[in-house]
Amino acid sequence: MAYFIGIPLLALLAILQSTMFPDFGFYDGRPDLVLLAVVGWALAGEGEQAIIWGFIGGIFLDLLSALPMGASSIALIVVAYLVSLYARRIWEVNLIMPLGVTLIASLAFHSIMLLALLLLGRQVQLEYAYIRVILPSTFINLLLALPVSQALAGLQRRLYPPEVEA
Numbered sequence: 001m002a003y004f005i006g007i008p009l010l011a012l013l014a015i016l017q018s019t020m021f022p023d024f025g026f027y028d029g030r031p032d033l034v035l036l037a038v039v040g041w042a043l044a045g046e047g048e049q050a051i052i053w054g055f056i057g058g059i060f061l062d063l064l065s066a067l068p069m070g071a072s073s074i075a076l077i078v079v080a081y082l083v084s085l086y087a088r089r090i091w092e093v094n095l096i097m098p099l100g101v102t103l104i105a106s107l108a109f110h111s112i113m114l115l116a117l118l119l120l121g122r123q124v125q126l127e128y129a130y131i132r133v134i135l136p137s138t139f140i141n142l143l144l145a146l147p148v149s150q151a152l153a154g155l156q157r158r159l160y161p162p163e164v165e166a
Contacts, residue, residue, distance in 0.1 A: 029140060
């Protein structure tokens with residue numbers, strides 16, 4: 001059931017991220033909506049599904065960008081796997097911890113994407129990439145992290161309500 005909602009949601013987020021949100025950025029950074037959805041779903045306790053969401057969302061991002069095919073998928077799969085390892089512990093520790101997870105996930109995602117570009121031999125100014133793109137994108141992601149995580153946790157509760165003992 002989650003895939004019937006997740007796949008169209010990821011497609012919509014990838015389209016919004018690629019078309020509308022470049023105009024609403026901070027410096028050259030923009031929100032990573034697909035990354036936030038994958039991290040939010042992993043934090044909601046659906047780690048295995050979040051890995052699949054990462055793969056599917058990455059394909060959508062790669063189809064709509066000039067990045068190498070598969071780079072976004074690999075980055076999102078790695079992020080979803082790492083977040084899913086600690087998802088239950090994170091919520092038990094503190095409500096604000098998803099901000100830390102989003103910070104690390106965003107930096108990891110962008111670093112993997114940057115590495116993919118460097119491995120393909122593309123010229124990248126590292127200082128410019130970190131100061132003008134990665135750090136502003138991470139800041140925007142942090143602003144959106146709690147609302148997105150809460151929304152996806154609510155969706156997870158609707159799709160998988162807790163069992164009630166009779």
